[in-house]
Amino acid sequence: xxxxxxxxIEVREVLRRFTLGEPVRAIARGTRVDRxxxxxxxxxxxxxxLCRGSMLPTDAQVAAIIAAIRPPHIGRPAALAERLTxxxxxxxxxxxxxxxxxxxxxxxxxxGVRIPYSSLHRFAQRQLGFGAAAVTVRVVEPPPxxxxxxxxxxxxxxxxPTTGRRRRVYGFLVTLGYSRYAFLWLCLRQxxxxxxxxxxxxxxxxxxxxxxxxxxxxxxxxxxxxxxxxPDP
Numbered sequence: 001x002x003x004x005x006x007x008x009i010e011v012r013e014v015l016r017r018f019t020l021g022e023p024v025r026a027i028a029r030g031t032r033v034d035r036x037x038x039x040x041x042x043x044x045x046x047x048x049x050l051c052r053g054s055m056l057p058t059d060a061q062v063a064a065i066i067a068a069i070r071p072p073h074i075g076r077p078a079a080l081a082e083r084l085t086x087x088x089x090x091x092x093x094x095x096x097x098x099x100x101x102x103x104x105x106x107x108x109x110x111x112g113v114r115i116p117y118s119s120l121h122r123f124a125q126r127q128l129g130f131g132a133a134a135v136t137v138r139v140v141e142p143p144p145x146x147x148x149x150x151x152x153x154x155x156x157x158x159x160x161p162t163t164g165r166r167r168r169v170y171g172f173l174v175t176l177g178y179s180r181y182a183f184l185w186l187c188l189r190q191x192x193x194x195x196x197x198x199x200x201x202x203x204x205x206x207x208x209x210x211x212x213x214x215x216x217x218x219x220x221x222x223x224x225x226x227x228x229x230x231p232d233p
Contacts, residue, residue: 006033006041011066014038015045015057044068084123087113091120092128101130147177148210150199152190172198176210 006014010031017027024042028035042050044065050057057065084091087108094104101124105117124130151173157166172185172194183205185198203209 006037006066008062008066011041012057012062014041015050015062015065018042018045019050019052019054019056021052041065041069083113083115084120084127088127091124095124095128095130142177144178145208146211148202148213149173149175149177150195150213155186158188170194174198174202174206174213176206181206 010033013031014027014033017030022030024035024038027033027042028038031038045057045061047068048061048064050061091104091108094107095101099107101121102117105120108115108120121130153171153173155169155171158169159165160167167188170187170190172187173182174185175182183202185194185201187194187198199213
């Protein structure tokens with residue numbers, strides 16, 4: 001979810017639901033706000049004396065909570081650009097590693113470089129070409145039956161009825177290089193046995209076996225972010 005600061009009305013609604021006893025997940029769903037953001041504002045509210053069952057927050061409490069969450073004013077845009085220029089090589093290196101800009105924002109904050117996310121986004125766009133359209137290189141199409149491309153992708157979460165917990169559901173995608181005909185194998189793990197089972201199912205589905213298979217990230221399946229993903233329960 002993209003970063004954004006909550007307004008006064010949104011913060012009040014989050015805190016109102018909290019005082020009425022709603023859990024964090026329900027508040028996040030009801031307000032369409034990221035669960036971590038909800039938890040952060042609730043923690044700030046608790047620090048001011050709010051609790052479940054207490055009176056609704058006053059304007060002064062909401063303002064104090066917002067002030068505690070948001071960083072203080074740290075200078076004019078020109079001054080912010082100067083601070084980011086000193087971090088240019090580091091930010092450029094992180095982008096080259098494939099880190100998301102939100103992750104870079106958090107890393108800079110951990111190092112004491114506290115700037116608005118909008119300033120970082122603008123700097124990355126103007127100075128480092130962030131978000132520019134990538135150059136597409138057309139590859140030569142392989143002959144029929146030559147190659148199949150395989151890869152895993154994270155599809156979402158599934159409530160396991162046997163444990164009552166949500167588990168990650170992956171897709172093992174096999175795509176024929178010539179026709180782009182594809183087969184998707186649903187699975188709960190990314191291990192060798194799953195690869196073997198998925199390939200056997202794919203060859204049965206296609207009615208044959210290509211000469212070779214190779215890994216390629218498929219754009220239609222979202223890839224898991226290693227920085228944000230937790231362990232599979």
